[in-house]
Amino acid sequence: MTTHRLVCNVWHNILGTVPPALHVGDGDSVVTETLDAMGVDKDGVSRASGGNPMNGPIHVEGAAPGDRLLVEIVRMTPIRPMGWTRASLAANVVQPERVRDLPQSARTEWFIDIEAGTVSLAAPVAGLEHLVLPLDPMIGCFGVAPDRGQAFSTATSAENGGNMDYRGFGPGTKIWFPVFVPGALFFLGDCHAVQGDGEIVGTGVETAMEVEVRLSVVKGTKIVWPRAETDEAILTVGNARPLDQALQHATTEMFDWLTGEYGLSGVAASHLMGQVIRYQVGNVFDPAYTMVAKIEKRWLPPKA
Amino acid sequence: MTTHRLVCNVWHNILGTVPPALHVGDGDSVVTETLDAMGVDKDGVSRASGGNPMNGPIHVEGAAPGDRLLVEIVRMTPIRPMGWTRASLAANVVQPERVRDLPQSARTEWFIDIEAGTVSLAAPVAGLEHLVLPLDPMIGCFGVAPDRGQAFSTATSAENGGNMDYRGFGPGTKIWFPVFVPGALFFLGDCHAVQGDGEIVGTGVETAMEVEVRLSVVKGTKIVWPRAETDEAILTVGNARPLDQALQHATTEMFDWLTGEYGLSGVAASHLMGQVIRYQVGNVFDPAYTMVAKIEKRWLPPKA
Amino acid sequence: MTTHRLVCNVWHNILGTVPPALHVGDGDSVVTETLDAMGVDKDGVSRASGGNPMNGPIHVEGAAPGDRLLVEIVRMTPIRPMGWTRASLAANVVQPERVRDLPQSARTEWFIDIEAGTVSLAAPVAGLEHLVLPLDPMIGCFGVAPDRGQAFSTATSAENGGNMDYRGFGPGTKIWFPVFVPGALFFLGDCHAVQGDGEIVGTGVETAMEVEVRLSVVKGTKIVWPRAETDEAILTVGNARPLDQALQHATTEMFDWLTGEYGLSGVAASHLMGQVIRYQVGNVFDPAYTMVAKIEKRWLPPKA
Amino acid sequence: MTTHRLVCNVWHNILGTVPPALHVGDGDSVVTETLDAMGVDKDGVSRASGGNPMNGPIHVEGAAPGDRLLVEIVRMTPIRPMGWTRASLAANVVQPERVRDLPQSARTEWFIDIEAGTVSLAAPVAGLEHLVLPLDPMIGCFGVAPDRGQAFSTATSAENGGNMDYRGFGPGTKIWFPVFVPGALFFLGDCHAVQGDGEIVGTGVETAMEVEVRLSVVKGTKIVWPRAETDEAILTVGNARPLDQALQHATTEMFDWLTGEYGLSGVAASHLMGQVIRYQVGNVFDPAYTMVAKIEKRWLPPKA
DSSP states (O other): OOEEEEOOSOOBSEESSOOOSEEEOTTOEEEEEOOOTTSBOTTSOBOSOSSOOBEEEEEETTOOTTOEEEEEEEEEEEOSSEEEEESSOOTTSSOHHHHTTSOTTOEEEEEEETTTTEEEESSOOTTOTTOEEEOOOEEEEEEEOOSTTOBEETTSEETTEEEOOOTTOSTTOEEEEEOOSTTOOEEEEEEESOOOGGGTTSOSSBOOEEEEEEEEEETTOOOSSOEEEOSSEEEEEEEESSHHHHHHHHHHHHHHHHHTTTOOOHHHHHHHHHHHOEEEEOOSSSSSEEEEEEEEGGGOOOOO | OOEEEEOOSOOBSEESSOOOSEEEOTTOEEEEEOOOTTSBOTTSOBOSOSSOOBEEEEEETTOOTTOEEEEEEEEEEEOSSEEEEESSOOTTSSOHHHHTTSOTTOEEEEEEETTTTEEEESSOOTTOTTOEEEOOOEEEEEEEOOGGGOBEETTSEETTEEEOOOTTOSTTOEEEEEOOSTTOOEEEEEEESOOOGGGTTSOSSBOOEEEEEEEEEETTOOOSSOEEEOSSEEEEEEEESSHHHHHHHHHHHHHHHHHTTTOOOHHHHHHHHHHHOEEEEOOSSSSSEEEEEEEEGGGOOOOO | OOEEEEOOSOOBSEESSOOOSEEEOTTOEEEEEOOOTTSBOTTSOBOSOSSOOBEEEEEETTOOTTOEEEEEEEEEEEOSSEEEEESSOOTTSSOHHHHTTSOTTOEEEEEEETTTTEEEESSOOTTOTTOEEEOOOEEEEEEEOOSTTOBEETTSEETTEEEOOOTTOSTTOEEEEEOOSTTOOEEEEEEESOOOGGGTTSOSSBOOEEEEEEEEEETTOOOSSOEEEOSSEEEEEEEESSHHHHHHHHHHHHHHHHHTTTOOOHHHHHHHHHHHOEEEEOOSSSSSEEEEEEEEGGGOOOOO | OOEEEEOOSOOBSEESSOOOSEEEOTTOEEEEEOOOTTSBOTTSOBOSOSSOOBEEEEEETTOOTTOEEEEEEEEEEEOSSEEEEESSOOTTSSOHHHHTTSOTTOEEEEEEETTTTEEEESSOOTTOTTOEEEOOOEEEEEEEOOSTTOBEETTSEETTEEEOOOTTOSTTOEEEEEOOSTTOOEEEEEEESOOOGGGTTSOSSBOOEEEEEEEEEETTOOOSSOEEEOSSEEEEEEEESSHHHHHHHHHHHHHHHHHTTTOOOHHHHHHHHHHHOEEEEOOSSSSSEEEEEEEEGGGOOOOO
8 A cells, every 4th residue: 555646747648548657556545636627736836737637547567447446535634725716606506607708718816725725715805705615625527437448528527537626525435437448547637625515616716736536446346436435425417408318317326326235126226216316416527527425324224 | 462273274385376365464374284295184084185385374464575574483383193105216316217116106204292302204214223213304495376377286396385395494583585465375284293405205204294383474675586594604505407406596595685684795706605505305206396496695795 | 079169367477276267178179369468468468477378278078197288380370460579688598788788678670471381570770671580470388287295386397398389389380288187287388479599589479360270188198208200200298497308308309209209229229319319409498498499200200 | 641451459438648659641531440338349359448438549740739630530331230239228218117127237239231221130029120210320439539638437427428329420411529638639439330320229329430531630739528410410519518619609609600700799609509500419318418509501691
């Protein structure tokens, strides 16, 4: 169990089969510094073109198509005292006329106070003088190379992960991605200091972070969509448009989890999901939307 | 401030302009016993045709088009020890083949223990022996008559409310509906002892309840979609298909609330919503889906 | 077989169960003058409020729930030399920024020359000096009262018809609507001199017309969605949002037609539809979109 | 102006930046034999894995990002007397229960008679004994490498083309694709002897063809979505889900064409499109759906 430091000089705006930046063993940890969504580093220097330049990919020894890659988010530390957001709701999440006269491309700066664990507007905004948000770091875009030699822009998401912008993907969360290529080829970047559901202004508070992840291979247990686990719950992810379709994917993956590893019948899984499922919305800004299905562990049966 | 008891002999499967079952004053309370979604009463007697037969409508003195009707859910008490659910996920929320061999129309019985405050399967289901859910009552279908003489089935929902199946519509919640006709004409029914997000088996735990609501008129302050408030948060509701459209309606109504009563600029509202909004999913089973946008009160500015 | 003249003094902005304006026998014809979509008559006098005020309803003797109402469009004669359109694409059918600076609510006048059978812009528009369109009259909004006492705005459409804005609903076309209430209660209005697919500016060339329809009852042969027939083809209609859902409804109704009256197996219907179906787009402007599925008669088997 | 013969030994199941199989000059023609959608050649030999293995890519001299690649479909000749279809409507285009008992994965054989120019079922199907369809060849999947190093499965489609399954893409049609990479990298395959709108059984009549295309570069005239032209009409293509979104893309591209090359104002383009546009449905089977917007040339102004 080694801890590697990944220092990037090139970044990728796709998730695909490109030469690995690092080879690690099964169960190794990686520490790396990410750029923000526009490619700016911790010192304010533009290092890569946006959007969402990725560190990686990381080749994980032993990972093969049909396996899962387990990504444990160990730690996320902001390494820049400033983040930024867009200053207007996206035109697709409201009646467009509501935002037609807002500055769609303007950026707003936010202070990130790591000591205090807070995020706040850098310049006062009338009515929001009180707004001091808890620092709640998350990875906006991460995942693995897709199958068949495909390569997807980091503006979107699919079965292999990508730009899901789900605020639950923070320290302490474990995520399993389906592995499609030898070594899995894991990418990450686009970290947010805080973000509401839906990423409805097109950004969270975008900043540079030092991230530590642990990468392990789970052999021979195919999944279709990403799965995740926190201390309290298990989660499944669907990425598609419209949001109905994303919800169907997430719900199907949860059904398969419950009827698979947890050994429930289809009727029992229906009973459980019907009365305790929770949905959370990831990105509704990008070409593919993200929906997360969640079941608290206290409702789960023992594993089969 | 009178408390009325509404005893129904006829029920409605629409929300529309039909003769009132009761006239009440502004600020009065109403206690009434609802049937379950299939029209069965507290004694197990079939009293009305399903689905979702409504008590009412209640004509509220002084309510006029352009006003809001405030509905405070004071109390919801199950009056039957049994509820029921469908035994299969709906075919539209998963890959249809997952549920093609499940008994789509079969019903499963649940015990409702009011003393203990619990809901549990009446007959054991393998793997769910541990499943004792907290009683968490909610109104599945309620609202007012729509505009222009329209009348909508209680299978669906729209600007006037209807079959939203949002689990947050329980005791302690206040809901404002737009008023479209003189007297507002308020309907309610379809109570659930508990329900997961999305009502993805097509039901919550359906039962008969005694419900107390307080009805008040807020003059001259037009809203487009239902709004709500709990101790912790303010909420807005969108009803449409696909879910993206419902999300847009809810987000637009929240934007209008923040830029209206809370006096925020469009940019300030975008900042606030972008970083703190939460979405919750109501019904994704019916012709119109329901999405709720939510902002915790601790993030709100003082009212303008 | 009588021909009635229906002269209206009241118009309806809903399709619902309201008192009939006329009773006719099975197989009778009705001649009536419609207002335009904004309620203006042939003389330019505003007679009713928009949008889409309906003549009717017409009670057809013998029609009962579970029957079909056959509507034959015998004749449509413009009775006003002027029509109008909106001057901008609707914001939902293009990238909204393309039309944000266009005059969304402005109206443009068009000449309707009945002798010549043409429709042309009343005032010259640069680049469109050559645009002389063939007069191609159609009914934008027609249908019957829906079931269960529901009533729907003439801005939308459903199983009972309504504002479908399909350019194929012109003279010579036969349409079957499902009957939901005694007498069927048939409504019509919102005639267009010409219209492109989708009604993407929110209007066709809106005008007043004299319309003759023949109304007949087909007993005991339930349909779910409207069906139609021209000299060349049979058609089915789906009304819903998103357009995918409308397409599914239309396709399902066509499948039911082919496996029902035409006696094809499911596999045979799949073969036929898969290789010869044509889709046409009705309204993509209103709350419910319209999709039409079409099969040319030359490909049909003899009726079973 | 050379005519090249492209003989493939490897095929691709993606459209992306892979080594060219052939370099041609601007304006050159290419003749090539395609495999069917499952990778079977003219002799019935399986040569590549499905679905939709592509011939190519072809590097066109001088093509650079920001240009258009003009593809003229000169000729399509079936080179196998047999084609095949799936035997059931896809579950997403009808109510799923309609097709749940049909043989979803079964294949049906069709005869292709090049002399007679007909396509017919190889084995008799009750009720379809009369079904002799005109041979109407089309390319199901073709396009260019997408931008930013992306690579998309031939199961789907995007701005760069791909699996659009539009029956209008046959001999005599010219298509312009946006160029994203040097040389454009043009791919083609998946030819159909005939196909209905929507490819609703998941296939047309799939077969091997000899195809001749002429490839030319149009410098410096960026487009977002594919455009096309036939003798009678100009067309634009949108690929997305839901179908509404595909329609918006196609409509936006047509608006841009009319206000660009044809010099119309936004209002004039709205007038023209509003009254004469036609929509046609490509694929509604794959992850991205295809909608085509069409305007007959007789309605176009002279080019600006």
